[in-house]
Amino acid sequence: MSDNAPTGTTWTDRILRVVEPPIFKYRRTTLAILIAITAILAVQAARIHPDAGWLKSIPLDHPYMQTFQKYYSDFGGANTVLFALIQEDGDIYNETFMRKLEEATNDIFFIPGVDRARVMSLFTPNVTYVENIEGGLAGSNVIPADYSPTPEMLEKVKSNVGKAQVIGRLVTEDQRGALVMSELLEYDPATGEKLDYREVGEELEKLRAKYEGDGVNVHIIGFAKIVHDMTNAALEVVLFFLLALIMTGILLWLYCGSFKLAMLPLVCSIVAVIWEFGLLTTVGFGLDPFAILVPFLVLSVSVSHGVQYVNAWVAEVDQGMDKFNASLETFRRLAIPGTTALITDVAGFATIYLINIQIIREMSLNAAFGVAAIIITNKILMPIWLTYIEIKDMDAFREKQLRRERMGDGLWTFLAKITRKGPAMVALIVSAVLLGMSLWKYPSLKIGDAIEGVPELRPESRFNQDFRQIIGNFEIGVDQLKVIAETRPNGCVDYELMEQIDRFSWHMENQPGVHSTMSLLTYAKLVYQGLSEGRLNALVLPRNKFALAQATALVPTTTGILNDDCDAMAVFIFTTDHKAETIKHLVSEIKQFNADNEAQFYARAPDTSPQYCTDKRALFNEWRTAQDESLTLSQSDASEEAMQAARDRSGELETQYQAMDQNCPVNFALASGNVGVMAATNEVVEEQELKVVFYVYLVILIFMWLSFRSVAGVLCVVLPLSLVSTMAYAVMAMLDIGLKVATLPVVALAVGIGVDYGIYVYSEMAGALKQGKTLEEAFKFTLHRTGKAVVFIGVSLGLSVATWVMSELQFQIDMGIMLIFMFTANMFGAILLLPALARFLLRIPKEQLD
Numbered sequence: 055m056s057d058n059a060p061t062g063t064t065w066t067d068r069i070l071r072v073v074e075p076p077i078f079k080y081r082r083t084t085l086a087i088l089i090a091i092t093a094i095l096a097v098q099a100a101r102i103h104p105d106a107g108w109l110k111s112i113p114l115d116h117p118y119m120q121t122f123q124k125y126y127s128d129f130g131g132a133n134t135v136l137f138a139l140i141q142e143d144g145d146i147y148n149e150t151f152m153r154k155l156e157e158a159t160n161d162i163f164f165i166p167g168v169d170r171a172r173v174m175s176l177f178t179p180n181v182t183y184v185e186n187i188e189g190g191l192a193g194s195n196v197i198p199a200d201y202s203p204t205p206e207m208l209e210k211v212k213s214n215v216g217k218a219q220v221i222g223r224l225v226t227e228d229q230r231g232a233l234v235m236s237e238l239l240e241y242d243p244a245t246g247e248k249l250d251y252r253e254v255g256e257e258l259e260k261l262r263a264k265y266e267g268d269g270v271n272v273h274i275i276g277f278a279k280i281v282h283d284m285t286n287a288a289l290e291v292v293l294f295f296l297l298a299l300i301m302t303g304i305l306l307w308l309y310c311g312s313f314k315l316a317m318l319p320l321v322c323s324i325v326a327v328i329w330e331f332g333l334l335t336t337v338g339f340g341l342d343p344f345a346i347l348v349p350f351l352v353l354s355v356s357v358s359h360g361v362q363y364v365n366a367w368v369a370e371v372d373q374g375m376d377k378f379n380a381s382l383e384t385f386r387r388l389a390i391p392g393t394t395a396l397i398t399d400v401a402g403f404a405t406i407y408l409i410n411i412q413i414i415r416e417m418s419l420n421a422a423f424g425v426a427a428i429i430i431t432n433k434i435l436m437p438i439w440l441t442y443i444e445i446k447d448m449d450a451f452r453e454k455q456l457r458r459e460r461m462g463d464g465l466w467t468f469l470a471k472i473t474r475k476g477p478a479m480v481a482l483i484v485s486a487v488l489l490g491m492s493l494w495k496y497p498s499l500k501i502g503d504a505i506e507g508v509p510e511l512r513p514e515s516r517f518n519q520d521f522r523q524i525i526g527n528f529e530i531g532v533d534q535l536k537v538i539a540e541t542r543p544n545g546c547v548d549y550e551l552m553e554q555i556d557r558f559s560w561h562m563e564n565q566p567g568v569h570s571t572m573s574l575l576t577y578a579k580l581v582y583q584g585l586s587e588g589r590l591n592a593l594v595l596p597r598n599k600f601a602l603a604q605a606t607a608l609v610p611t612t613t614g615i616l617n618d619d620c621d622a623m624a625v626f627i628f629t630t631d632h633k634a635e636t637i638k639h640l641v642s643e644i645k646q647f648n649a650d651n652e653a654q655f656y657a658r659a660p661d662t663s664p665q666y667c668t669d670k671r672a673l674f675n676e677w678r679t680a681q682d683e684s685l686t687l688s689q690s691d692a693s694e695e696a697m698q699a700a701r702d703r704s705g706e707l708e709t710q711y712q713a714m715d716q717n718c719p720v721n722f723a724l725a726s727g728n729v730g731v732m733a734a735t736n737e738v739v740e741e742q743e744l745k746v747v748f749y750v751y752l753v754i755l756i757f758m759w760l761s762f763r764s765v766a767g768v769l770c771v772v773l774p775l776s777l778v779s780t781m782a783y784a785v786m787a788m789l790d791i792g793l794k795v796a797t798l799p800v801v802a803l804a805v806g807i808g809v810d811y812g813i814y815v816y817s818e819m820a821g822a823l824k825q826g827k828t829l830e831e832a833f834k835f836t837l838h839r840t841g842k843a844v845v846f847i848g849v850s851l852g853l854s855v856a857t858w859v860m861s862e863l864q865f866q867i868d869m870g871i872m873l874i875f876m877f878t879a880n881m882f883g884a885i886l887l888l889p890a891l892a893r894f895l896l897r898i899p900k901e902q903l904d
Contacts, residue, residue, distance in 0.1 A: 070385075070386055070390070073389070074382070074385070074386075077434055077437055078381075078385075078437070078438075078441065081438045081441060084434065084438060085435075088430065088434065088438075091329075092325055092329070094332070095331075095332025095333065096328050096332065097332075098331070098332035098335045098336050099328050099329075099331035102331045102334065102335050102340060102341055104281075104340060104342070104343060105339060105341060105342055105416075106281040106342055106343050106344075107240065107249075107413075108133045108240060108251075109240050109412070110342065110411075110412040110413040110416070111344075111411065111735065112731055112734070112735065113410055113411050113734050114410075115410055116737065116738060117734075118724045118725045118730055118731075118733060118734035119731070121538055121725060121726065122726045122731065122734075125617070125622060125624075125726060126726075128611075128614075128617040128622065128624075129536060129538065129614050129617075129622075129624040130169070130172050130237050130726075133237055133239075133240070133276070133277050133278075134235065134236070134238075134277075134534065135162075135168075135235075135236045135237070135258070135274070135276035135277075135278055135279070136233055136273075136274070137158060137233070137235075137236070137258065137261065137272070137274050138231055138232070138233045138234075138272070138273040138274070138520075138524050138527070138528070139151065139154055139158065139231055139232055139233075139234075139272055140226065140231030140273065140523065141230045141231060141269060141270055142269045142271065143230075143269060144230070144269075145212075145229045146225065146230065146231065146232050147208040147209070147211060147229075149203035149208075150268055150270075151270060152208070152211070154265045154268075154270060155176060155177060155232050156197075158175075158234055159173065159175045159176075159178060160177075161264075162234050162236050162261070165236075165258070166242045166245075166249070166253065166254070166257075167239050167241075167249040167254055168236050168237070168238060168239075169236070169237045169238065169239050171612070172235075173234070173235070174224065174236070175224060175233065175234040176197055176211070176220070176225070180613060181195065181197075181218060182194060182195055182218065182610075183215075183217035183218035183219075184217070184580065184581055184584055184608060185217050185584060193608065194214075196218050197211060197214075212229075215229075219576070219577075222528060222529035222530070222570065223528065223529060223572070226527040227527065227528075227529070231527055233528060238254065238277070238278060251278045251281035251282060251285075252282055252285050254282070255283070258274050258279060258282070259274075259282070273524050274517075274520055275517060275520050275521050279517055279520075280508055280510065280511070280517065281343055283511060283515065283516070284343040284344075284511070284863065284865070285343050287862050287863045290862055291346050291347075291861070291863070291866060294857055294858055294866070295350060295353075297854075297857050298353075298854035298855065299320060299323075299324075301853060301854045301857070302357060302851070302854050303320050305846070305849075305850040305853070306319060306320065306361065306850070309846050309850075310364060310365075310368065312445060314444075314445070315364050315367075315443070315445075318360065318364060318436060318439055318440070319357050319360025319361055319364060319436075320357070320360075322360050322428075322431040322435055322436050323353045323356035323357050323428075323431075325427075325431045325435065326352055326353070326356045326424060326428045326430075326431045326432070327349050327352055327424065327427075329423070329424075329427030329430070330349060330352055330420065330423045330427055331349075333427070334419070334423055337419070339416055339419065339420075341420075342413055342416055342417075344796040345416060345417045345420055347866065348417055348424065349420075350855075350873075351421065351424075351873075352424030352425060352427075352428070354873075355396075355399065355424075355425055356428045356431065357847065358810045358847045359392055359428060359810060360432055360436060361843050361846060361847050362388060362392065362843050363384060363388055363437070364436075364440075365839075365842070365843040366384040366387060366388055366840075367380050367440050369838075369839055371445075377440060377443055378441045380440070381437045381441045382441075384437070385437045388814075389433055389437075391761065392432070392433060392810075392813075393429055393433050394761045394813060395813040395814070396425055396428055396429045396432075396433075396810075397429070397757060398753060398754050398757040398809050399425045399809060399810075400422050400425045400426050402750040402753045403421040403422045404422050405418075405749035405752075405753055406421075406750075406798075408742070408745070409742045409746065409798070410738075411738060411795060413795055414795060466838055466841070467834060469833075469885065469886075470833045470834035470837060471830065472886055472889050472890055473829045473830045473833050473892065473893050474893075475893065477890070478890035478891075478893040478894065481886050481890035482891070482894075485774075485777055485890075488777065489777055489780060492777075492780040492781045495787050496783050496787065498787045499783050499784075499786055499787040499792075500635065500787070500793065501638075501736045501739055501740040501743075501793050501794070502632070502634030502637060502735070502736040502739070502792050502793075502794050503631075503632055503633055503732075503792045506521075506522075506631040507522070507631075508521065509791075509864060509865070509868075510796065510863065510864060511865070512862060512863070512864045512867075515862070529570040529628060530569065530626075533628065533629045533631060533632045533728060533729050534626055534627070534629070534728060534729060535627040535637075535727045535729035535730050536624050536625070536626055536725060536726035537558075537562075537624070537723065537724060537725060537730075538623070538624055538722070538723040539554075539555045539558070539573075539622065539624075539625055539720050539721070539722055539723075540622050540671075540721040540722075541620075541621055541622070541623070541720050542621055542674070542718075544620050544621075545620055545621055545720075546574060546578075546602070546620040546623065547599055547602050547603040547606065548599070548602075549595070549596070549597045549598075549599065552595055553595060554655075554719065555573060555575060555623065555720060556575050558625060558647055558720075559571045559575065559576075561643070562625070562627050562640070562643065562647075565643055566636075567631070567633075567636035567639060568627055568628070568629055568640070569628040569629065569630055570628050571626060571627050572615070572625075572626040572628070573615060573623060573624070573625045573626065574606060574615050574623045577608075578595070578605040578606045578609065579593050579594060579595060579605070580593070581605040581608050582594070582596050582601060582604075606620070621674075624726070625722070627640065627727075629729055632729055632732055634736060637729060637732055637736060638733075638736070640729075640733075641724065641725075644722055644724060644725075648721070648722050651719055651722075652664070652719045655718075655719035656719070659717070661716070662716050662717070666714070666716065666718070669714075670711070670714045670716075670718055671718070671721070673707065673710060677704065677707035677708055677710075680700065680703050680704040680707050683700055683704075684697070684701050684703075684704045687700050735795060736794070739793060739794060739798055740793075743793060743798060746798070747779060751775075754771075754772060754809060755768060755772060758772060758813075761813070762816070762820070764896075766892075766896045767896070769891065769895055770812070770888050770892050770895060770896070771813060771888065772812075773887070773891055774880070774887040774888055774891070775808045775809065775880070775883065777883060777887070778808055778879040778880050781875075781879060782872065782875060785871075785875055786872065789868065789871065791868045791872070796865060797868075797872075808880035808883065808884070811844050811848075811883070811884035812880075812883070814843075814844065814884075815840055815841060815884045815885070815888055815889075816892075818836040818839050818840045818841075819833055819892065823902065826902070827902070828901075828902045828903065829889075829892065829893060829903055832902075833892075837885075841884075844881055844885060847877075847881070848878050848880070848881025848882075849878075849881075851873075851877045852874045852877045855877070856870070856874060857870075858870030
């Protein structure tokens with residue numbers, strides 16, 4: 055090691071005295087240890103696998119999702135798959151089409167992970183019809199048990215379809231197509247393993263290939279297909295990743311003037327990604343398709359630090375130092391600010407973990423692991439490698455670097471003028487205008503999806519084409535909002551309660567963004583009309599208790615619209631899309647109807663108070679919990695005394711509940727269905743997005759203060775960052791990129807690049823000012839030493855990401871545009887706005903301002 059080790063008493067000198075020996079004095083041992091760890095983590099990284107999950111994207115502690123989980127066994131989940139077969143010509147009532155529909159139904163029934171009790175098509179026994187006959191009602195399956203494809207039987211099926219009221223739901227309006235509906239479980243009941251959505255998607259694609267043809271087109275939508283299509287595009291993402299590496303490597307070669315030096319930042323970046331994947335696998339996670347861009351962010355941050363280090367090493371070599379001392383001096387100059395920036399990044403990414411959605415937490419850990427790895431690869435591995443690197447003909451290399459420096463001198467001299475009062479004022483005014491425009495545009499940022507279909511895939515993708523076909527031909531789609539009407543046991547025979555559900559269904563069906571609604575009363579009215587000899591004016595809700603009992607008794611619980619005790623009924627709201635404004639409007643209408651309905655009820659029933667109904671609902675829930683506990687004990691090895699105590703407790707609560715015999719208003723509980731899940735997720739994102747940004751910046755402020763011990767210095771770094779973040783939201787609003795689970799972390803993660811830019815530029819400039827240079831001289835010196843690397847990083851990373859516009863994934867295109875903006879805007883913030891702020895915020899002696 056060099057004899058001139060740090061001898062100062064500052065905290066940075068004390069840290070350097072501790073960390074220098076392992077890196078430089080014992081570099082061979084340290085290098086061997088790091089290589090061994092990298093080899094172990096590489097083995098772990100090789101086991102990385104796509105890890106998608108429906109429940110991972112759900113905020114399970116949100117009130118809507120508590121309703122979702124409470125009624126899951128009664129009304130199903132939200133992970134729906136729709137498989138539509140549509141004829142090009144003619145109707146569906148022919149042998150070929152019906153054979154395909156029957157076989158497709160059977161094949162889907164046996165796909166691993168499908169909830170077989172909830173498969174629905176014309177050929178499943180849960181699709182029935184009821185008709186009025188002489189002497190009463192008759193009903194049966196739409197497809198008779200003795201079905202055979204004869205003309206007479208096909209005509210009978212056509213008649214049954216009309217009676218079953220499934221046109222628009224399971225059969226297209228023009229009767230050219232039919233639908234197979236199914237729901238997926240999160241775990242495969244056959245194996246107990248977590249469901250592999252890629253395999254489900256592959257099975258669905260095999261069925262498409264099997265049944266498409268002979269004038270029949272197949273359209274498939276659902277979460278499993280989204281994951282399948284995104285995972286299939288993962289290879290393309292890897293190719294773009296490699297292309298970005300190659301482009302960055304070529305640009306680094308041109309920048310450094312040495313192939314060896316150009317490869318060092320790239321190799322360190324690849325090692326960091328290996329560590330990231332290895333650590334992720336070690337703690338039991340895979341790589342979610344929605345997080346496939348996080349490794350590129352890690353690569354970008356690593357390249358940023360690597361270029362700064364190589365750039366500084368070259369500058370020391372230009373001054374005549376040998377490779378070892380050049381690396382040592384570079385380490386002393388950049389280790390503390392660089393590590394501070396990376397620790398700030400790690401802490402900032404870790405704050406995203408506060409959002410209680412599993413996929414976001416995985417992204418947080420993913421990014422934190424990656425950036426933590428950069429601390430090792432760029433602040434330990436890179437300095438060691440630079441002590442070994444051999445540059446042929448060092449004198450010629452130095453001469454080439456000096457020529458390159460002279461070539462850029464004019465540009466740096468020009469840019470340094472930004473520190474003068476006039477140009478600095480202009481920079482601040484322009485920034486203020488940009489901030490004002492961004493704040494004006496911010497309210498138009500959508501929380502959730504901003505467009506129809508699946509925004510992660512291109513509009514012309516097969517999935518989005520299928521989505522448009524199904525939405526255009528059926529009154530239902532994969533977008534369903536299920537609202538649970540909570541009443542009392544046997545509430546479905548009480549007109550006062552059913553009338554509220556009827557009004558609610560009518561109210562929601564007439565809202566913009568709603569295709570149709572379906573509830574128990576949809577069928578009950580048809581049954582009552584049949585009981586009334588088909589009179590048109592009998593398609594109403596019967597007031598008589600016994601007539602209502604007859605009308606609802608013929609609707610089985612297998613329809614998924616009522617539970618066994620008829621104390622909860624699902625109202626299906628089929629939406630035209632799942633755009634953010636549609637969901638927000640419908641949720642608002644449901645809440646408003648609930649409030650208005652309660653007010654009207656209490657006005658009609660002054661003897662019933664809201665507190666009475668609150669107590670009654672709480673007692674009901676307690677009774678149901680006691681029933682469940684009693685059932686659980688009866689199926690276990692519990693003692694007879696424990697089981698009897700549970701039965702007694704349940705009976706006691708039942709008696710108390712039955713004594714509260716006054717009706718209460720129906721509670722329309724949000725929510726189930728995929729739109730209900732989206733509503734909960736959107737609310738969490740809307741609630742947390744500003745908190746996350748606040749926490750990220752709070753962490754940055756704390757670490758900046760600990761590093762610089764200067765409020766002005768902290769502001770010089772943070773204000774450009776905050777401007778770019780605000781502008782990023784405005785860009786998202788302008789490009790119709792909604793703020794959602796997949797995009798929320800991106801702005802926060804990309805802040806890491808801006809922190810790096812700011813810390814390196816400010817640290818160098820502050821050091822030059824302490825040496826007595828004027829502000830303009832200090833900034834020109836900074837541009838020579840650090841600023842040129844910032845400009846190169848911003849331009850090279852922006853160009854590398856620009857290739858993403860050719861991707862098949864719309865999500866990658868959108869995020870590519872956002873990253874280009876973040877890389878370049880943060881670059882301009884560090885090069886133009888930071889020195890302008892320094893002019894007015896730093897306490898600089900007057901003679902250093904001239």
